[in-house]
Each structure stands twice: as structure tokens, then as C-alpha cells.
Amino acid sequence: MSDQDLKLKFETMEAGDFKDFAKAMTDYIAEYLENIRDRQVVPSVKPGYLRPLVPEQAPEKAEPWTAVMADIERVVMSGVTHWHSPRFHAYFPTANSYPAIVADMLSGAIACIGFTWIASPACTELEVVMLDWLGQMLGLPESFLARSGGEAGGVIQGTASEATLVALLGAKNRTMLRVKEQHPEWTDTDILSKLVGYCNKQAHSSVERAGLLGGVKLRALQPDGKRRLRGDTLKDAIEEDVRNGLIPFYVVATLGTTSSCAFDNLEEIGEVCSSKNIWLHVDAAYAGSAFICPEYRYLMKGVDKADSFNFNPHKWMLVNFDCSAMWLKEPRWIIDAFNVDPLYLKHDQQGSAPDYRHWQIPLGRRFRALKLWFVLRLYGVENLQKHIRKHIALAHLFERLCSADERFEIYEEVTMGLVCFRLKGGNEQNEELLRRINGRGKIHLVPSKIDDTYFLRVAICSRFSEESDIHISWEEVKASADEILKAR
Amino acid sequence: MSDQDLKLKFETMEAGDFKDFAKAMTDYIAEYLENIRDRQVVPSVKPGYLRPLVPEQAPEKAEPWTAVMADIERVVMSGVTHWHSPRFHAYFPTANSYPAIVADMLSGAIACIGFTWIASPACTELEVVMLDWLGQMLGLPESFLARSGGEAGGVIQGTASEATLVALLGAKNRTMLRVKEQHPEWTDTDILSKLVGYCNKQAHSSVERAGLLGGVKLRALQPDGKRRLRGDTLKDAIEEDVRNGLIPFYVVATLGTTSSCAFDNLEEIGEVCSSKNIWLHVDAAYAGSAFICPEYRYLMKGVDKADSFNFNPHKWMLVNFDCSAMWLKEPRWIIDAFNVDPLYLKHDQQGSAPDYRHWQIPLGRRFRALKLWFVLRLYGVENLQKHIRKHIALAHLFERLCSADERFEIYEEVTMGLVCFRLKGGNEQNEELLRRINGRGKIHLVPSKIDDTYFLRVAICSRFSEESDIHISWEEVKASADEILKAR
Numbered sequence: 001m002s003d004q005d006l007k008l009k010f011e012t013m014e015a016g017d018f019k020d021f022a023k024a025m026t027d028y029i030a031e032y033l034e035n036i037r038d039r040q041v042v043p044s045v046k047p048g049y050l051r052p053l054v055p056e057q058a059p060e061k062a063e064p065w066t067a068v069m070a071d072i073e074r075v076v077m078s079g080v081t082h083w084h085s086p087r088f089h090a091y092f093p094t095a096n097s098y099p100a101i102v103a104d105m106l107s108g109a110i111a112c113i114g115f116t117w118i119a120s121p122a123c124t125e126l127e128v129v130m131l132d133w134l135g136q137m138l139g140l141p142e143s144f145l146a147r148s149g150g151e152a153g154g155v156i157q158g159t160a161s162e163a164t165l166v167a168l169l170g171a172k173n174r175t176m177l178r179v180k181e182q183h184p185e186w187t188d189t190d191i192l193s194k195l196v197g198y199c200n201k202q203a204h205s206s207v208e209r210a211g212l213l214g215g216v217k218l219r220a221l222q223p224d225g226k227r228r229l230r231g232d233t234l235k236d237a238i239e240e241d242v243r244n245g246l247i248p249f250y251v252v253a254t255l256g257t258t259s260s261c262a263f264d265n266l267e268e269i270g271e272v273c274s275s276k277n278i279w280l281h282v283d284a285a286y287a288g289s290a291f292i293c294p295e296y297r298y299l300m301k302g303v304d305k306a307d308s309f310n311f312n313p314h315k316w317m318l319v320n321f322d323c324s325a326m327w328l329k330e331p332r333w334i335i336d337a338f339n340v341d342p343l344y345l346k347h348d349q350q351g352s353a354p355d356y357r358h359w360q361i362p363l364g365r366r367f368r369a370l371k372l373w374f375v376l377r378l379y380g381v382e383n384l385q386k387h388i389r390k391h392i393a394l395a396h397l398f399e400r401l402c403s404a405d406e407r408f409e410i411y412e413e414v415t416m417g418l419v420c421f422r423l424k425g426g427n428e429q430n431e432e433l434l435r436r437i438n439g440r441g442k443i444h445l446v447p448s449k450i451d452d453t454y455f456l457r458v459a460i461c462s463r464f465s466e467e468s469d470i471h472i473s474w475e476e477v478k479a480s481a482d483e484i485l486k487a488r
Numbered sequence: 489m490s491d492q493d494l495k496l497k498f499e500t501m502e503a504g505d506f507k508d509f510a511k512a513m514t515d516y517i518a519e520y521l522e523n524i525r526d527r528q529v530v531p532s533v534k535p536g537y538l539r540p541l542v543p544e545q546a547p548e549k550a551e552p553w554t555a556v557m558a559d560i561e562r563v564v565m566s567g568v569t570h571w572h573s574p575r576f577h578a579y580f581p582t583a584n585s586y587p588a589i590v591a592d593m594l595s596g597a598i599a600c601i602g603f604t605w606i607a608s609p610a611c612t613e614l615e616v617v618m619l620d621w622l623g624q625m626l627g628l629p630e631s632f633l634a635r636s637g638g639e640a641g642g643v644i645q646g647t648a649s650e651a652t653l654v655a656l657l658g659a660k661n662r663t664m665l666r667v668k669e670q671h672p673e674w675t676d677t678d679i680l681s682k683l684v685g686y687c688n689k690q691a692h693s694s695v696e697r698a699g700l701l702g703g704v705k706l707r708a709l710q711p712d713g714k715r716r717l718r719g720d721t722l723k724d725a726i727e728e729d730v731r732n733g734l735i736p737f738y739v740v741a742t743l744g745t746t747s748s749c750a751f752d753n754l755e756e757i758g759e760v761c762s763s764k765n766i767w768l769h770v771d772a773a774y775a776g777s778a779f780i781c782p783e784y785r786y787l788m789k790g791v792d793k794a795d796s797f798n799f800n801p802h803k804w805m806l807v808n809f810d811c812s813a814m815w816l817k818e819p820r821w822i823i824d825a826f827n828v829d830p831l832y833l834k835h836d837q838q839g840s841a842p843d844y845r846h847w848q849i850p851l852g853r854r855f856r857a858l859k860l861w862f863v864l865r866l867y868g869v870e871n872l873q874k875h876i877r878k879h880i881a882l883a884h885l886f887e888r889l890c891s892a893d894e895r896f897e898i899y900e901e902v903t904m905g906l907v908c909f910r911l912k913g914g915n916e917q918n919e920e921l922l923r924r925i926n927g928r929g930k931i932h933l934v935p936s937k938i939d940d941t942y943f944l945r946v947a948i949c950s951r952f953s954e955e956s957d958i959h960i961s962w963e964e965v966k967a968s969a970d971e972i973l974k975a976r
Contacts, residue, residue: 102510
């Protein structure tokens with residue numbers, strides 16, 4: 001260290017350059033998104049494509065922003081899978097909207113870390129209120145909302161995986177305390193080895209991971225013919241486990257499974273959980289957005305019996321990743337599980353507002369409520385409902401086109417923006433169909449398999465999708481089928 | 489669902505409006521940041537301030553963007569703690585820079601979820617290469633870098649907490665497999681109950697949380713007089729535990745503790761860990777950025793013995809949150825721990841490029857390598873080094889001012905951008921000092937306590953900080969001390 005270091009000046013981006021750069025980027029983004037359907041949806045690059053396109057080391061001297069801008073197409077876009085293209089039908093949608101992009105700019109500029117209330121009161125308080133707005137939009141019971149005046153309320157997690165894990169830890173904590181009171185002679189290790197949780201075999205892989213992480217057994221139960229977990233199945237499993245000396249403590253009900261968008265019977269499951277004092281977590285990661293339309297709320301009947309509820313506005317509600325909304329009736333079980341309280345994080349107002357660091361796995365957190373606020377205001381509930389309804393209508397359009405072709409069958413009832421279908425043939429033929437479709441490079445799908453039956457999934461993902469896009473996607477599927485069936 | 493739904497159009501933000509909005513936001517951000525030192529660093533709002541400022545429910549109809557823009561000062565900024573003000577000296581810095589903000593705009597527009605290579609090859613590959621750039625900048629051994637050709641490499645985690653947990657899970661997996669081979673008669677529960685990890689008593693609270701989450705014992709060991717964990721202390725603890733039948737499996741060495749920026753003796757700890765086959769994780773969350781300046785690398789001597797290394801460019805290297813860089817020599821232990829592989833996530837290129845979903849807790853991930861790429865290119869290594877050196881020089885300036893006032897003492901040697909100091913009096917007097925300083929509202933500090941000694945922390949946080957700012961902060965401290973000492 002020398003005194004000269006005090007005078008150091010960056011030779012880099014000043015405010016004027018930032019304005020030019022950000023405005024050039026704004027124009028680039030609008031151009032990219034408005035014309036996204038003209039790009040090849042999955043790039044044809046091979047693993048390792050990027051390394052030769054950039055220097056081996058970071059530059060010593062600052063480069064001009066125009067040099068970076070000039071590299072975006074060459075280095076980045078040449079290897080991007082375009083999730084927001086109407087030709088992209090893989091996985092489930094992830095959100096992207098203009099209001100969310102602008103909100104994230106502001107979040108980046110404020111760049112506070114909202115781990116406690118005092119660390120940035122606006123960051124915590126806007127989140128509390130936005131989760132109340134959102135909960136009302138979904139028709140969640142008041143017992144989940146902060147405005148009800150109790151301890152309940154919402155929080156933004158990074159992903160549904162984290163929400164599943166946080167709920168599991170709350171359930172574990174609540175049950176361990178109860179069992180310790182009943183059996184003071186048992187050690188923590190004794191109790192832990194007896195805990196058992198439950199989910200549908202069709203639940204997301206992150207549920208299994210949460211169990212691995214939390215160090216507890218999770219049983220994946222057989223769904224009914226429509227891939228729904230039913231109350232009786234759950235009840236039988238619980239009773240069997242209790243007979244064997246285990247302690248059921250946690251159930252994850254999935255509303256909208258990843259494979260086929262099936263809905264567990266929440267009403268039946270809720271009855272079982274509340275009669276047996278078991279924590280019920282609802283994972284509605286994808287489908288939860290549809291509950292802003294009252295006509296779909298029948299699918300979440302029984303939600304009043306849940307202890308925690310989670311869905312991802314960053315999937316289907318136009319709020320960019322990451323924004324996973326979670327509500328807890330009794331957050332104290334999570335807060336207690338994580339009670340690590342160093343002096344440098346204490347503050348005078350503790351207790352009168354949530355310190356969200358206790359509600360989540362990481363300590364740090366961005367100002368994510370801004371993008372929720374911007375999206376809700378700049379779309380309004382009405383337009384968000386239109387977005388959902390249109391996607392569902394487009395899925396039904398694809399379903400009709402597919403059903404009208406006698407070579408195909410619809411594998412699962414279409415309720416949301418996902419169509420599961422297959423050729424009326426063997427798995428190998430359908431694997432070949434997928435290879436051809438993706439090989440032609442015009443659209444992108446992923447497959448799934450249930451009970452040894454392989455099928456294809458078309459998810460409606462893009463906010464730019466129109467009727468004509470669905471016809472194009474269907475024509476691609478048909479053309480690939482023609483190739484296969486002619487070749488035989 | 490009706491056929492009319494197919495025709496639904498959003499009455500909301502089109503590309504033209506987006507351009508106007510994003511450009512207005514750009515100007516607002518530049519104005520905000522360039523004049524940030526004029527704002528009151530911590531707002532004077534009380535808990536609950538925000539709810540009455542916004543409607544009780546989300547609007548039905550879309551609002552114009554100008555309405556949202558008009559609410560930012562009133563609703564948000566009135567409750568923001570300004571982390572990037574030169575008057576903000578609390579916690580540690582969090583990063584914020586113009587290049588990172590623009591990169592995040594692009595990341596938001598592409599909005600891919602990079603859980604596998606095929607899900608967006610550029611997202612994975614730019615991350616691999618950027619972590620190689622960064623590792624070289626820090627002088628990390630080649631055995632951590634992907635370009636070495638083996639399995640090693642880097643990954644961007646959300647936070648250092650997550651990196652600590654991921655490393656712990658890798659260590660647990662590696663050790664469990666080894667012990668199972670040696671003792672096939674032991675159950676998983678047996679082994680788990682014997683595992684024990686170690687860290688400095690001064691390690692971050694997230695280390696304790698990682699232990700809680702992973703369900704293993706962690707021992708917090710007594711540091712030496714300079715708050716450094718030493719090799720002999722660790723060795724003694726390990727040998728004691730082995731005598732008692734436990735299985736040491738994990739050590740976290742902290743380079744730059746949160747309380748006082750102390751550095752564990754990595755060279756000694758590394759010797760112990762490698763001789764006993766224990767996973768060594770290095771948590772250099774804050775201080776790691778300084779290793780881009782060769783003159784500070786003596787503090788990470790012994791890093792070649794580590795299994796994993798982590799630091800946060802989102803703290804001190806001008807890359808906006810979240811961007812926590814982690815390198816692993818043997819990522820296979822993490823990948824195996826998480827091996828949950830549903831069909832819809834499989835792809836043809838598996839194995840020839842990393843699928844980062846196996847390297848982290850959540851499934852989803854944003855395109856975060858872009859902001860690293862933009863910052864490294866638009867600053868260049870030289871200017872990032874200047875940023876670090878200037879902050880350290882400013883800390884030493886504060887140290888000199890404080891040392892020259894005989895009422896004060898410097899509590900801990902200043903090596904980075906943190907000064908720990910106190911009045912030469914009791915804890916109560918220093919608590920009163922902090923209350924006065926923060927109460928005057930011009931600057932913001934947080935305290936800490938080690939071995940019952942309470943002290944104040946001044947962290948240099950803002951990239952706008954200049955010599956004159958440090959003089960202002962010092963005058964604030966001095967004025968508060970004058971008030972207290974006169975009042976006696």
C-alpha cells in the first residue's frame with residue numbers, strides 16, 4: 001500500500017458511457033425479442049465451441065463497450081437456446097417481460113442486500129406487500145397473508161427447490177420438538193432416523209433432493225391412473241409406517257407435475273395431513289400462475305389445509321427468474337431452525353418486521369420484489385389472466401390438431417399449457433420421432449416417460465406465441481411423423 | 489377455455505414503450521448513483537412504512553410506465569439503505585457497477601435457465617471459461633481450472649453460504665463412501681452420527697448453518713490472539729475426536745472473517761488436512777478479490793492443498809449480486825451426491841460438458857457469467873486491481889486518522905478494506921458511541937464483538953469513495969466521541 005493508491009482513478013465506464021451502452025443494449029434487446037421467432041431455436045454448436053472464440057485470459061486494460069457489444073452475436077448468441085421463441089416447447093416456460101427487465105435494472109442500481117429489515121427497509125416491506133397482492137390474486141386463504149396480522153406471510157425464494165427444502169426443514173423442526181416432548185429419552189439421531197415424508201412418484205426431482213439434503217426418508221407413492229396422488233394411498237402409507245415405528249412428518253402435494261402436469265388431489269391429501277398433524281407443502285411451481293384465473297381454482301381446493309404453498313411467477317407469470325413465491329402459515333418453525341444471530345446482523349427493530357434471512361437458505365438476497373411490482377402494475381391482473389388463458393387455449397389448439405391425426409394419441413388430459421402426446425406405436429418409434437423433430441432444428445421438445453410409456457411434451461412457453469406458431473409446430477411434428485412412417 | 493382466448497392480446501408494454509421506459513430508467517440510475525453521497529444513508533422510516541403508500545391490491549388494468557416511474561422515489565427510495573454511498577460502512581461491500589447492470593439486462597432478455605449444457609450451451613460454456621479467467625487472475629493453482637483438462641473447474645453459486653454447503657455435501661459423500669468400504673457393517677446413520685467438521689470460532693454464521701442443514705457436527709475452534717485458526721489447534725481437535733471414535737471429514741478455512749477480517753493460517757491447515765485426508769474448503773468470500781493483486785497472495789499460501797475455494801466477486805469485485813465463484817478439484821463428489829436424473833433433463837451431450845445443475849443446490853440458474861465477462865472486459869484487470877488497492881489505502885487512511893486520536897485504539901491489524909476500532913473505554917461506552925454515530929444519520933456502521941470486547945467496524949464499501957469521504961466519516965466518528973466524552 002502506498003499513499004499514491006489513495007489517488008487511483010478507474011479508467012473505465014463513466015455515467016455518460018453507461019447511458020450510451022445501456023441504451024444500445026435496450027435497442028438490441030427489443031430487436032432480439034421482437035424477432036426471436038426467426039432464430040434457430042437450439043444452436044448447432046458442439047461442446048467446447050466457445051473457448052476458442054474468446055482470449056485465454058482477461059484483458060489487462062479496459063476495453064470499450066462497443067467491443068463487448070460487437071461480440072454478443074458472435075460469442076453468446078451463436079450458442080444460446082432461445083427459451084422465449086414460439087418454437088421452444090421444452091421443459092416448462094420461464095418468464096421474461098419488458099417490465100421485469102427494467103425492474104431488474106433498478107434492483108441492480110440499488111443493489112442492496114436485504115437480509116434484515118434495517119439492511120434496506122423498502123426491500124423487505126415491498127416484498128411483504130407484493131406477496132399479499134399476489135396471494136389475493138390467487139385466492140389464497142387469508143391465513144397465508146401478512147395482512148391478516150399474525151405471523152403468516154410470503155417470501156420470495158430463488159427456486160421451488162429451495163421452497164421445498166425450506167418447508168421440509170420447518171416440518172422437521174416442528175416434528176422434532178413435538179416428539180422430544182413426548183419422548184425425552186430419544187436422541188436427535190433416534191428421531192431423525194424415524195422421520196418419513198411423502199410425495200407423488202411424479203413429484204419433481206427436487207423433492208427427492210430435498211430429502212437427501214435434509215437427511216430424511218421420503219417415500220414416493222404410486223399415483224392413480226391420472227397420475228394424481230390420492231388421499232387413501234397416502235393414508236395407507238402413513239398408517240403402515242406408523243405401525244413400523246416411523247414418524248410421518250411431511251407431505252409434498254404437487255399441483256402440475258413436470259412430466260404431465262397432473263394435479264394431486266389436494267382436498268383428500270389435506271384431510272389426511274390435518275387429521276394426522278403432518279406438515280403439508282404445496283408445490284404448484286408451474287401451474288400456480290393459473291390460479292389467478294378463478295376458473296382454475298377448483299384444482300387447488302383444499303389449500304386451506306396446507307402449511308406452506310409455493311409457485312413460480314418466474315415460470316408462467318412474466319416475472320423474470322428468480323422469483324419463487326412461497327407462503328407460510330407458521331414461519332416460526334423455519335426461523336427457529338436457522339437461529340444463528342451474530343451481533344453484526346442485529347438491529348433495533350428486530351421482531352417488528354420480518355428479517356428474511358431467517359426464512360431462506362442463503363444469507364444474501366436481491367431486491368426481487370421490484371420486478372413483481374413492475375409486472376403486476378404494468379400488466380394489471382386482467383392482462384396476466386389473458387396471458388394464462390391464451391396459453392391454455394393454444395395448448396388446446398395443438399391438442400385438437402394432434403387428435404385429428406389418427407396416427408397420434410393424446411397421452412394425458414390437457415388442463416394447462418402442456419400437451420403430452422405420442423404416436424400410437426412403441427417407445428422406440430416415439431424416440432425416433434423426437435430425434436427427427438429436434439434434428440430438423442425448427443422446434444424444440446423434450447420427452448418424458450411414465451410407467452414405461454415414452455411420450456413427447458409440447459409446452460407453450462413464449463409470450464409471443466400465436467395461433468400461426470402452433471400450426472407451424474404441429475406441421476413440424478407431422479412432417480417428422482411422415483418421414484418415419486413412410487420410411488417403414 | 490374458449491376459442492376467443494386464442495385471439496387474446498395484451499394491452500400492455502410493447503417494444504416502443506419498453507425502449508422509452510428502459511432509457512428513462514437508465515438516466516434515473518445514472519443520476520441516482522452519481523449523486524448517491526447526497527442521500528441520507530439509512531432512511532428514517534419505521535417498520536410498516538410502506539404498506540399505506542401503495543394500494544391494497546394489484547391493479548386490474550395495466551398502468552402506464554410513467555406512473556411506476558413516478559412512484560420510485562416516494563415508495564421505494566424513501567425506504568432504501570444506500571449500500572453504495574461512500575457514507576455506508578456496514579457489513580462488507582456488495583458490488584455494483586455499470587457494466588454489470590447492462591450485462592444483467594442482456595441476461596434478463598435471453599432469460600435462459602442453464603441447468604444443463606443443452607438448455608443453453610453459451611450459458612454453461614461462458615461460465616466455464618470466465619471461471620478460468622478469474623482463477624488465473626487470482627493465481628489459483630492450475631489444478632482448480634477447467635483448462636487443465638481434468639474434471640476440475642469453477643461454477644457460479646448464488647452465495648458463499650451455498651458454496652460452504654455444497655462443499656460440505658461433497659466432503660460428506662466422499663467420506664461416507666470411504667468409511668462404508670472400511671466398515672461395511674455400519675449403517676449410513678451410524679456413519680453420519682460420527683462425522684465431525686471444523687472451523688474457526690470466527691467463521692461466518694453460514695458455516696454453522698451448513699452444519700445444521702447437512703445434519704453433521706461442526707466444531708468451532710479457538711483462534712490464536714490474532715483470531716487466526718492455526719494448524720496445531722486443528723490437529724489437536726482432530727486427534728481428540730479420532731480417539732473418541734469420531735470421523736473428521738471437513739474443514740472450512742476462512743480468509744477474511746466477517747468480524748475483523750482475520751486470515752486463518754491456510755498453509756498450516758492445509759498440511760493437517762492433506763495428511764489426514766480431510767476435505768479443505770476455503771471461504772474467502774470478501775477478501776478473495778484482493779488476490780487479484782499479487783502483493784496479497786501471501787495470505788492464501790497453502791491454497792494448493794484445498795479441495796474447494798470460494799470468493800464473492802459480488803462483494804468486492806464490482807460484479808452485482810449474485811455471483812459467488814467456487815472452484816472444485818473433484819466436482820464428482822458433489823455430482824454424485826445429487827444424482828437425480830429425470831428423462832426430461834437428459835441430453836445427447838451428457839458427459840462432454842458440465843451440467844451445472846449437479847454442482848448446486850437449486851435446479852434453476854440465470855445466465856450470470858455475462859456480468860463477469862462484461863466487468864472483466866470493461867474494467868480490465870488493471871482497473872480492478874486499482875479498485876482493491878484504493879479501498880485498502882482508504883482503510884489505512886481511516887486507520888491513521890483514528891490512531892492519531894489518543895482516545896481511540898485500533899482493535900485489529902488492518903490488511904484489507906476494514907478498520908476495527910474502539911474508544912479506549914468499556915463496552916458500554918463503545919455501544920453508546922455507535923448509537924450516536926448511527927443516530928446522527930450521516931454515516932452507517934455495524935459493531936462486532938470478540939471475546940467480550942465490543943468494537944466498531946468501518947468497511948470501505950463504495951466504488952465512489954474518495955479521500956474526502958473518509959475524512960467526513962472520521963469527523964462523524966470524532967464528533968460522536970466528543971459528545972460522549974464531553975457529556976461525562
